[in-house]
Amino acid sequence: MNDPDLFDIEISGQIVSVSVHLIKSAKVFHVLQPGNKLPLNITVAENKEGKRFWTSVPEGRQEEAEFAGKVIAAYIREYRRNPLCVTTTDKKLPVPNLFG
Amino acid sequence: MCYYNGQKVTRAESIRLKGIEKAIKKYNFLNVGVHNGFNYAPCAILIPSADGKDFDIVQAEWGYVPGFVKTRNEANIFRAKYTTLNFKSENLFVKEDGNRSMWADAAKNRRCLVLSTGIIESRHIPKIGKKGQPLKEMIKYPYFVTVKGQEYFFMPALFNEWLDPETSQFVNTVAIGITEANNLMRQIHNSKLRMPTVLTEDLAYEWLLGKPNEERLAEIARTQIPSRMLDFCTIDPSYRTAGDAIPRDFPELAALDMTYLDTTEELKFNHWPADLEPVSAEKKELVLAGETTLTYYPPGMNKQGDLFS
Numbered sequence: 244m245n246d247p248d249l250f251d252i253e254i255s256g257q258i259v260s261v262s263v264h265l266i267k268s269a270k271v272f273h274v275l276q277p278g279n280k281l282p283l284n285i286t287v288a289e290n291k292e293g294k295r296f297w298t299s300v301p302e303g304r305q306e307e308a309e310f311a312g313k314v315i316a317a318y319i320r321e322y323r324r325n326p327l328c329v330t331t332t333d334k335k336l337p338v339p340n341l342f343g
Numbered sequence: 344m345c346y347y348n349g350q351k352v353t354r355a356e357s358i359r360l361k362g363i364e365k366a367i368k369k370y371n372f373l374n375v376g377v378h379n380g381f382n383y384a385p386c387a388i389l390i391p392s393a394d395g396k397d398f399d400i401v402q403a404e405w406g407y408v409p410g411f412v413k414t415r416n417e418a419n420i421f422r423a424k425y426t427t428l429n430f431k432s433e434n435l436f437v438k439e440d441g442n443r444s445m446w447a448d449a450a451k452n453r454r455c456l457v458l459s460t461g462i463i464e465s466r467h468i469p470k471i472g473k474k475g476q477p478l479k480e481m482i483k484y485p486y487f488v489t490v491k492g493q494e495y496f497f498m499p500a501l502f503n504e505w506l507d508p509e510t511s512q513f514v515n516t517v518a519i520g521i522t523e524a525n526n527l528m529r530q531i532h533n534s535k536l537r538m539p540t541v542l543t544e545d546l547a548y549e550w551l552l553g554k555p556n557e558e559r560l561a562e563i564a565r566t567q568i569p570s571r572m573l574d575f576c577t578i579d580p581s582y583r584t585a586g587d588a589i590p591r592d593f594p595e596l597a598a599l600d601m602t603y604l605d606t607t608e609e610l611k612f613n614h615w616p617a618d619l620e621p622v623s624a625e626k627k628e629l630v631l632a633g634e635t636t637l638t639y640y641p642p643g644m645n646k647q648g649d650l651f652s
Contacts, residue, residue, distance in 0.1 A: 248398070248399070248400050249400075262387075262400060263400070264370070264400060265399070266363055266366045266367060266370060267359075267362050267363050267366045269359070269363050271363065271367065284367055286360075286363060288347060288348075288350070288352060288356060288360055289352065289353075289356055290350045290351055290352055290356075291351040291352060291353055292351075296350055298347060298348045298350070298360070299348060300360065300363050300364050300367055301364045301367070302347060302348045302364075303348070305348040305349055308348070
């Protein structure tokens with residue numbers, strides 16, 4: 244099962260939309276926040292010690308990136324743990340939900 | 344030593360991140376308020392993934408460009424001449440003259456979905472002259488139309504990967520499906536009497552990832568959403584420049600006929616489940632059972648039959 248491309252998460256009590264985009268072979272999470280806040284783009288980078296970390300792209304919103312990244316990671320982990328399961332009594336294939 | 348967002352990173356990682364930054368600047372995400380088709384700006388589309396089991400979100404220029412168009416200039420002339428922002432669903436495989444349609448190949452091999460939160464169409468009302476007579480000149484009142492209870496919806500679309508010789512890069516170009524207008528859209532888009540095809544989730548799945556035959560594809564493309572499933576409001580005409588649909592009332596504008604809410608609309612290609620937004624007359628239906636109990640039968644649930652007959 245693939246990870247979802249579009250989903251909603253809760254950050255600081257607000258629902259924000261996240262869309263996933265493949266840009267230059269990197270997974271970029273585009274976080275749309277309510278109100279007049281600028282959308283946030285985050286991705287996973289690797290530091291000199293080989294440790295992975297969340298970063299905003301472009302630079303400058305590291306704190307937000309780390310916070311949103313943690314929530315996104317938790318959402319995806321949970322999503323992978325609880326795959327949608329459809330049982331059916333007839334021979335028709337279940338129709339997967341487009342929205343994951 | 345290289346740093347990125349305060350973290351020590353290798354030179355290679357720094358170059359990679361800077362590359363993503365540069366690409367992001369040119370990348371258009373989903374959060375565009377209003378897409379004006381005639382700008383041919385990029386929008387997000389859903390295309391089947393390589394294994395055909397899932398979908399990817401990619402960018403596409405709104406305005407289909409076929410492979411035989413050789414230059415960017417030719418592409419713009421082609422789009423202006425033929426208005427390939429949309430395709431007529433009736434002509435998906437065969438044109439009115441009986442010949443094979445230019446969309447046929449894309450309909451078989453390059454189907455996609457366009458995600459939208461709402462559509463904007465203008466109602467044309469003739470200006471009134473000094474003597475009270477209607478003039479030829481029209482006033483356009485823009486309407487923002489959404490699907491009730493759905494934050495976004497899917498439109499069937501066709502895309503083509505076109506090689507832009509000036510940049511040597513492949514560019515996706517896309518056209519959305521349009522169909523015969525329902526009662527509401529006939530009043531709003533009264534100059535053309537057409538509307539975009541809006542699909543149910545199941546039909547969107549079938550269009551994108553299923554293996555329907557030509558007949559079925561043509562049927563899906565012609566889907567007409569019933570009027571009562573739609574919400575609408577007039578908006579400020581500045582939506583093109585403002586990039587947002589801001590509700591605005593026009594006191595001089597006559598109200599639309601909304602009797603479609605009370606009757607079952609006759610649409611040849613209505614593939615929407617009736618119980619999603621029942622006819623309001625049916626909603627009010629109350630059946631007296633016995634002398635004191637009122638029983639409401641929700642749409643889709645039949646009245647109880649006579650147990651003894």
